[in-house]
Each structure stands twice: as C-alpha cells, then as structure tokens.
Amino acid sequence: MNKLIHLFTLNGIPVAVTPWFFCLMAILAMLVGNGSFLHGIMFAVVGTISIGIHEFGHATVANHYGLNPQVILGGLGGLTQHRSANAKQSFWITLWGPLSDLILAALSFGIIMLLSMLAPTFLPEHAYMQLFLTYMLWINFVWGVFNLLPIYPMDGGKLCAAILAKFFKPGLALKIGCVISAICCLGLAGWAVAEKQIFMIFIAFYMLIINFAGMKTAFAKREDTIKEQAGLQAEIMYEKGLVAAREHRWEDLEKYGHQMKACAETKDQRKRAYEFLTIACTNTFKYEDALEYSKHASQTDAVKQAVARCKNILKT
Numbered sequence: 001m002n003k004l005i006h007l008f009t010l011n012g013i014p015v016a017v018t019p020w021f022f023c024l025m026a027i028l029a030m031l032v033g034n035g036s037f038l039h040g041i042m043f044a045v046v047g048t049i050s051i052g053i054h055e056f057g058h059a060t061v062a063n064h065y066g067l068n069p070q071v072i073l074g075g076l077g078g079l080t081q082h083r084s085a086n087a088k089q090s091f092w093i094t095l096w097g098p099l100s101d102l103i104l105a106a107l108s109f110g111i112i113m114l115l116s117m118l119a120p121t122f123l124p125e126h127a128y129m130q131l132f133l134t135y136m137l138w139i140n141f142v143w144g145v146f147n148l149l150p151i152y153p154m155d156g157g158k159l160c161a162a163i164l165a166k167f168f169k170p171g172l173a174l175k176i177g178c179v180i181s182a183i184c185c186l187g188l189a190g191w192a193v194a195e196k197q198i199f200m201i202f203i204a205f206y207m208l209i210i211n212f213a214g215m216k217t218a219f220a221k222r223e224d225t226i227k228e229q230a231g232l233q234a235e236i237m238y239e240k241g242l243v244a245a246r247e248h249r250w251e252d253l254e255k256y257g258h259q260m261k262a263c264a265e266t267k268d269q270r271k272r273a274y275e276f277l278t279i280a281c282t283n284t285f286k287y288e289d290a291l292e293y294s295k296h297a298s299q300t301d302a303v304k305q306a307v308a309r310c311k312n313i314l315k316t
C-alpha cells in the first residue's frame with residue numbers, strides 16, 4: 001500500500017502518489033457524493049487538486065531553501081518530504097501549506113462573485129463549473145482552516161510547537177504543545193461524534209492515538225533526563241569518595257556514601273555507595289553500622305576485610 005508511483009515533476013519538484021490515496025479518494029467520493037456520481041467525482045478531483053496545491057505550498061518554500069522537496073499524495077492527505085530544515089525554514093515551509101489553501105479559497109470566492117456580477121446566468125447554466133468552483137472554495141477553506149488547528153501532526157500543531165519554542169525552554173515547549181494538541185484533538189473527536197461525521201471521527205481518533213503516544217514520550221523524556229542526571233551525580237560522589245578514602249578522610253567518605261546512596265540510579269551504584277559506608281563506618285569505630293551496611297555492599301576485598309575487622313573487634 002505504501003508503494004510510490006511517480007506522477008510528474010513540476011518546477012523541479014517530483015510528485016508521487018501511493019495506491020492508498022486512490023482508495024481514500026474513492027471512499028471520500030462515495031461518502032460525500034451520497035449517491036450522486038457527479039458530486040462524488042467532482043469532490044475527488046477538487047480534493048486531489050487542493051491537497052496537491054497544499055503540498056506544493058510546502059514544497060515550493062522548501063525548494064526555495066534548496067532542500068530537495070518531494071510531494072507525496074498519500075496517508076490522510078499528502079506530505080512533503082525534504083532535507084532537514086532549521087527552525088525558521090520549518091516555520092515558513094509549514095505555514096505555506098494551509099496558506100496556499102486559503103489563497104485558493106479566496107480566489108475561488110472572487111471568481112464566483114465576479115461571475116455572478118458580470119454574467120449572472122453563466123454559473124447556473126454550467127452546473128459542472130458551479131460545482132467545481134463551490135468545491136474549490138469550500139474544500140480549500142475547510143482544509144486550510146482544519147490544517148491550522150493546533151493539533152499534531154497537522155501543520156497547526158507544528159506551527160504551535162514552533163511558536164512555543166520561541167517562548168519556553170525546549171522540554172517545556174514540547175509538553176505545553178502536546179497538552180494543547182491533545183485537548184484540541186479531544187474537542188475535535190467530541191465534535192465529530194456529536195455531529196456523526198464518520199470520516200472525521202476516524203481522523204480524530206487516529207490523531208488521538210498519535211497525540212497520546214507523543215504525550216507519553218514528551219513526559220517520559222523528562223524522567224529519563226532526571227534519572228540520567230541523578231546517575232551522573234552518583235558517579236561524581238563516587239569520584240569524591242575514592243579521593244576521600246585514599247586520604248583517609250573517613251567522615252567525608254561516609255558523607256559521600258550517603259549522598260551517593262540518595263541519588264543512585266543503578267543497583268551497582270547503590271552497592272558501591274554501601275561499600276563506602278561499610279569502610280567509612282569501620283574506620284570510625286561504628287562496627288555494628290558497618291556490618292549492617294556491608295550486607296548491601298559489593299563484596300570487594302576492602303569490604304571483606306572491613307567485615308572481618310568488625311567481627312573480630314565485636315567478638316572481643
């Protein structure tokens with residue numbers, strides 16, 4: 001289903017289509033046509049043109065930046081692939097998709113208005129033309145506005161993320177963007193269910209899955225960073241502890257042992273922290289504590305010697 005069929009190259013931008021796109025258009029034509037062949041076909045034709053113009057809006061800007069874009073009609077509409085762009089380039093590439101739709105909608109509206117003023121009988125006499133222009137106006141208007149909703153992975157979601165990144169730190173911007181996106185997506189799903197818009201229900205729930213997965217990663221990432229930092233902190237304490245042990249500063253060693261235990265992230269780090277505590281307590285004559293700590297420590301020669309010493313002293 002994901003096999004690409006090359007259609008043509010326009011202005012140096014190759015345009016390809018996936019077989020799935022034809023299936024999607026056929027389903028939409030049947031849903032919208034609702035028995036009328038003319039309406040169904042016209043919707044599919046105008047829909048394809050609109051999606052193409054939308055993607056060409058993205059691709060033309062990407063081409064302007066020299067990012068070798070390629071337009072693919074597929075998925076739930078279309079997509080434009082290009083070499084990686086910086087934040088500013090991404091913003092303009094993204095914005096020009098929905099903007100192209102809105103310009104096309106405005107143009108169609110202008111033509112309809114002009115014709116109805118200059119030749120009032122032309123459109124009523126040419127039903128195909130009237131239907132074509134009406135669909136051009138509405139599909140582009142709806143597709144443009146819909147794409148600007150701040151829902152990921154739509155253009156509006158990407159633009160919202162880009163704007164948030166200007167005002168907040170990256171981690172926080174990502175989280176705020178995810179929450180806004182998920183809330184809007186829930187709203188869209190609710191509206192689609194209430195209005196019984198079958199196709200929109202399908203799209204909204206598909207995006208809900210993407211959004212909740214995104215939210216999970218956005219919030220999990222932070223935990224990972226904290227964990228990483230804690231693990232790193234434990235290693236710093238370990239280094240300090242090694243120096244303290246070499247210099248026989250046993251109180252310091254005990255202090256680093258406790259600190260390392262508190263921020264240890266791995267089993268190994270915890271075991272090494274207990275090793276410090278065992279050795280430190282043995283050397284500060286807290287033999288019972290040392291024996292208690294030794295139970296959780298890595299069984300190194302130093303720990304074994306400390307335990308033997310504690311047991312010997314406690315026996316006598």
Ligand SMILES: [Zn+2]
Pocket residue numbers: 054055058097098147155
């Ligand atoms: Zn787009």
